[in-house]
Amino acid sequence: MSDRPLTAGEKALWQKFIETVKPLDHKRVSRVDALPVAKRLPERNGPITAQSFGGPPGKAIPLREQTAVPQKHGLDGQWDRRLAKGVVQPDVTIDLHGYTLSSAHGRLDSALELSIAAGHRAILLITGKARSADERHREGGRGAIRAAISDWLAASRHASRIAAVRRAHPRHGGAGALYIILRRPR
Template identity: 50%
Template sequence: MPDKPLDPEARALWQRVAETVRPLKGRRLLRKAALPAVSVEKPIPVRAPTPKPIAKATTPGDTLDAGWDRRLRRGVVGPDLTIDLHGYTLTAAHEVLEAELGRAIQRHARLVLLVTGRPPRDSTERIDGRPVRGAIRASIGDWLHHSRHASHIAAVRSAHPRHGGAGALYVVLRRTRG
């Protein structure tokens, strides 16, 4: 990509910077032909660009405060709704999940208990590297991330043993305002 020619102010500024360069120890400075001097009558104002607000992707993430996390770890908060995906095929489980999340959002639920079943424990529960059981659990993260309801999900956490432990997840929904 060819260099753009510098305007006179930029050229003068670059010349001042180039004069301050010293070679690294044991190296010598290769000098190009000096740029023609240009007089600058006023100093060049240097301003930091104003930061533009960055739209953060609204995906299930780590947006809970410490109080929520502490209550979930202790199991002291009860779920508003339970979605049990046991016995469904992958396709049917995905459809049920989408429908039930929509229902939970309409009801202004804050905490949904998502029962998925336990993940495979070891290699004896796998055939050709694929889990014999736990396929729904393995897919849940992607399903929630790409769900049409992803913007309503504040966080996903492991469930407390009294609510299913490793076989369940908490889906914390954002509070609806208005």
């Protein structure tokens, strides 16, 4: 059970519930008059930026210094066999469904930072399936996050910590998900 204070609606509902209950021992039951009410979060107008999402943006790597995220190198054969069979159990799962491009990028960056700090090796990144040009035109441009993932990872401040990116096994999402394998700290 959470220790957060009740919202005004929860407080009113709880009061109605208490009034319908017949207590067994009147001496032990006391009515709560002043339940704490949760603070209302400030509403955000406009697009989500790095500052409003979670702090100042990290330093971008200049284009000439960017290195591609290895697609087929960086792992030994045992890792590749385990990934192909789907026996690798991801340490953490990041689901980007429902995010906009900018908020998905911020979510991915912060999740990578936390995973690296926690010493995780395998991350399951759920992006959704990439769409063909025909489907994107018909369905309103969906699949943009999946299309941008490789660029985001290559330009990320964590690019040097990524050993490999592989398509996920069907039990973990298949074409709609990726494994990100992080390097061991040396």
